[in-house]
Amino acid sequence: MTIRLSLLQTFVTVARSGRMRDAAEQMALTPGAISQRIRELEEGARRRLFTRTQAGVELTSAGRKLLDTLDGPFRRIEEVSRELSASPSRRVTITTMASFAANWLVPRLAGFSRLHPEIDIALETDNRVVDLKREPIDLAIRHGLGDYPGLETTWLMAPELIVVASPTLLDAHPPIVSPADCLAFPLLHDIDRADWPLWLLAQGVEAPRELKGPSFSDDHLLVRAAAAGQGIALVRDVYADDDLRNGRLVQAISVQWPTKLAYYAVGTSEALQKPAVRRFRDWLVAEARAS
Numbered sequence: 001m002t003i004r005l006s007l008l009q010t011f012v013t014v015a016r017s018g019r020m021r022d023a024a025e026q027m028a029l030t031p032g033a034i035s036q037r038i039r040e041l042e043e044g045a046r047r048r049l050f051t052r053t054q055a056g057v058e059l060t061s062a063g064r065k066l067l068d069t070l071d072g073p074f075r076r077i078e079e080v081s082r083e084l085s086a087s088p089s090r091r092v093t094i095t096t097m098a099s100f101a102a103n104w105l106v107p108r109l110a111g112f113s114r115l116h117p118e119i120d121i122a123l124e125t126d127n128r129v130v131d132l133k134r135e136p137i138d139l140a141i142r143h144g145l146g147d148y149p150g151l152e153t154t155w156l157m158a159p160e161l162i163v164v165a166s167p168t169l170l171d172a173h174p175p176i177v178s179p180a181d182c183l184a185f186p187l188l189h190d191i192d193r194a195d196w197p198l199w200l201l202a203q204g205v206e207a208p209r210e211l212k213g214p215s216f217s218d219d220h221l222l223v224r225a226a227a228a229g230q231g232i233a234l235v236r237d238v239y240a241d242d243d244l245r246n247g248r249l250v251q252a253i254s255v256q257w258p259t260k261l262a263y264y265a266v267g268t269s270e271a272l273q274k275p276a277v278r279r280f281r282d283w284l285v286a287e288a289r290a291s
Contacts (some may be wrong), residue, residue: 186231
């Protein structure tokens with residue numbers, strides 16, 4: 001049986017995103033069409049390629065082997081497609097987390113376009129660690145501790161977050177004296193599930209490899225969950241201000257924010273030799289300082 005290329009493309013897209021719905025958005029198809037293609041591919045391959053979970057889908061061992069075979073060739077096809085669709089000298093491909101893109105970067109991109117109408121920006125949102133030396137990405141904006149060996153790193157900003165919880169939840173547990181004490185509580189996460197692990201690491205706390213707890217795509221939802229006593233959260237003080245003033249939330253612990261835990265612009269030295277990439281990086285630095 002000959003397996004259609006579109007089925008393999010769908011498989012790669014689902015495997016990278018981990019969710020049928022996200023793959024459907026990327027391919028401009030319905031989730032039902034994506035599910036049908038995966039089912040057709042599994043029937044043709046006579047093996048299960050995914051297991052369904054509450055969060056999305058996970059690769060089986062057979063699925064992992066197939067992705068290892070297909071991922072490289074499809075990335076080369078995608079790179080050629082990008083090269084054909086725009087002039088490389090005036091196109092900058094950026095990758096960052098969805099939450100940062102939605103809340104900070106995208107609302108400001110129009111300003112960059114007004115300054116540099118000759119430069120096209122291609123924005124990709126991905127939580128995985130992109131291999132900038134192998135993949136056709138010019139610049140990554142990442143939230144972390146700035147440790148990116150072999151890459152040029154530019155500190156952008158370190159927005160301070162505070163640890164908040166409902167008084168009722170705090171009363172039901174031993175007091176939080178040090179950052180490590182937070183691990184005794186249910187934790188509420190941002191959609192990227194990155195803030196708590198990085199904050200604990202920056203505070204010198206060895207945390208479990210996987211921290212449990214629900215995640216939220218919106219900071220206001222995160223605050224609402226904390227006020228409802230579902231767990232403790234790392235949030236910007238501006239989002240929690242009303243709840244802190246009326247007593248629905250309290251600051252669970254006050255510690256100095258680690259400035260190394262910040263947003264960084266990261267790229268290879270080769271990519272940053274491109275004038276368009278440097279202009280975008282410099283614009284990011286200026287916007288971050290202004291905000």
